[in-house]
Amino acid sequence: MQPGSNEDEWLEDCAPRRVLELFSTKWTSMVLHCLQARHGGEARSGVLERSLPGISRKMLIQTLRELEASGLVEREDHDTVPPAVDYRLTPLGTLMVEPIELVYAWARENAPALDALRTRPTSRRR
Amino acid sequence: MQPGSNEDEWLEDCAPRRVLELFSTKWTSMVLHCLQARHGGEARSGVLERSLPGISRKMLIQTLRELEASGLVEREDHDTVPPAVDYRLTPLGTLMVEPIELVYAWARENAPALDALRTRPTSRRR
DNA sequence: CTGTATCCGCCGCGATACTG
DNA sequence: CAGTATCGCGGCGGATACAG
Secondary structure, eight states: TTSSSGGGGGGGSSSSHHHHHHHTTHHHHHEEEEEEEHTTTTHHHHHHHHHHOOOOOHHHHHHHHHHTTTSSEEEOOOOOOOHHHHHHHHOOHHHHHHHHHHHHHHHHHHHHHHHHHHHHOOOOOO | TTTGGGGGGGGGGSHHHHHHHHHHHHHHHHHHHHHHHHHHTTEHHHHHHHHHHTTTHHHHHHHHHHHTTTTTTEEEOOOSSSSSSSEEEEEHHHHHHHHHHHHHHHHHHTTHHHHHHHHHHHOOOO
């Protein structure tokens, strides 16, 4: 991988970069994971909100909007009163969830190791 | 997955949650990816810094410290003057990189779709 | 029930300067 | 070269109130 090659495109304003930035917002991955693992890829707004204890409505909607704009989630308004809106993973979104689930699985599996090593106060020995 | 089951542990202060929070810091995944993909899992501090255009030294070190505290990265000080320090992925860290690489691969592959859908201004039709 | 509109505190992170 | 110390701002995101 020689210097100057465009192998390091990932550090500029490219797709990988932007995807990562998407995930740097607090709730993105949890919304996706929740949508998939708990509701099979589709859920009503309120249901989703109740599935994510601690999330504010503002952030729920905002996160869903970003996911929608990125083509990972689809919004369906049933045009009823009272309002009823479904959010569903797009095919693209479904693909995206896979790596996320891997991270979850990994974290769950290595929880002991992670817990053990986490509490020590960043030991700078010597 | 019935309600009330502790299947939703992932939303509390558990390993998966904390791992995700780790990744919510700006440079975490990029440092890991860079360490793996560009330097085979081990690199000198300065090399790493130069591999990540735009990163500040403060954030580089801070990120490495967090990764070290989580057991994903190991620090080796060669005790020389001038100083020389290597950072290397632990076995745990190497495992963790896999899902990240998947995300990268996915993002690279779907870049066109992502680009196309990104620029539209969060269309709220009707 | 599904949003939208403000207000605002906290802190992530960049810039800069300094040390061994 | 590797790392620490400070300062400061922008913005993420929570709380609250309001709307259709």
